Amino acid sequence: MKTKLSIAGVLFLLAFQSCDNRASEELSSQNETIKVSSSKGNNLARLSFDSKSLSGYISNQLALQLEVKNLLDNEKNVDYSLIQSELQNVETIEQLELLYKNANILHGEELISLYNEMNSNSEIFINNNKDFYTKYTQDQRSTLIIEEIDRQLGYDDNLAARVNCHANFVKASKRCMRNYAISMTGVAVSGFFSFGVSTVVGGAVATTMMVMCNSDADEDYHDCVKGGGQP
Numbered sequence: 001m002k003t004k005l006s007i008a009g010v011l012f013l014l015a016f017q018s019c020d021n022r023a024s025e026e027l028s029s030q031n032e033t034i035k036v037s038s039s040k041g042n043n044l045a046r047l048s049f050d051s052k053s054l055s056g057y058i059s060n061q062l063a064l065q066l067e068v069k070n071l072l073d074n075e076k077n078v079d080y081s082l083i084q085s086e087l088q089n090v091e092t093i094e095q096l097e098l099l100y101k102n103a104n105i106l107h108g109e110e111l112i113s114l115y116n117e118m119n120s121n122s123e124i125f126i127n128n129n130k131d132f133y134t135k136y137t138q139d140q141r142s143t144l145i146i147e148e149i150d151r152q153l154g155y156d157d158n159l160a161a162r163v164n165c166h167a168n169f170v171k172a173s174k175r176c177m178r179n180y181a182i183s184m185t186g187v188a189v190s191g192f193f194s195f196g197v198s199t200v201v202g203g204a205v206a207t208t209m210m211v212m213c214n215s216d217a218d219e220d221y222h223d224c225v226k227g228g229g230q231p
Helices: 008-015 054-073 080-089 093-102 108-127 130-135 138-153 165-184 186-190 197-226
Strands: none
Touching: 054 108, 054 138, 054 165, 054 197, 080 093, 080 197, 093 108, 093 197, 108 186, 108 197, 138 165, 138 186, 165 186, 165 197
């Protein structure tokens, strides 16, 4: 079942989920080679970089979102239609945990913990980068963050489409994770942050969209192969 989703709603939710700007130190730059790592035996990502720098912040966000994807890849028979239809009614963490349980997600608490880790990671970046918010406009900040996400994912939207089914699948999958990263770094663009239920629910919304996007990419791959394309 194809589901074409836009990230605009998530960006709106994440951008307006808080009321105070706590940025407080100069943005530092790093040029180290970024490696996103995860531990299959541990549901919590091991953050390897300093979230005070833009490159370290994005690297840690990508590592955390990979942990989320790995958790959900191992879930069976999840009712994502139920999650999509009921998320708008969630007002407490307990309600989100119950929704995940009713949708057959076994690791709901771990997922919520990872959403909170991503939020904490954003808070660290915001609190330590006063100049990032005084020197650049919101559009410029968005561009800088997206460029860093693209660099670390190795994503290039300008690459010509290839007839190879696997190559197209890889590109589509990277796009899904790119959009997920853009959604989960929305607070860093605005510079406003606060912990709250809406923050966690925003993470749940973005995660659901990421899962459906990857499902579409997988379906497109199999349709490509069945249509005679190169696997």
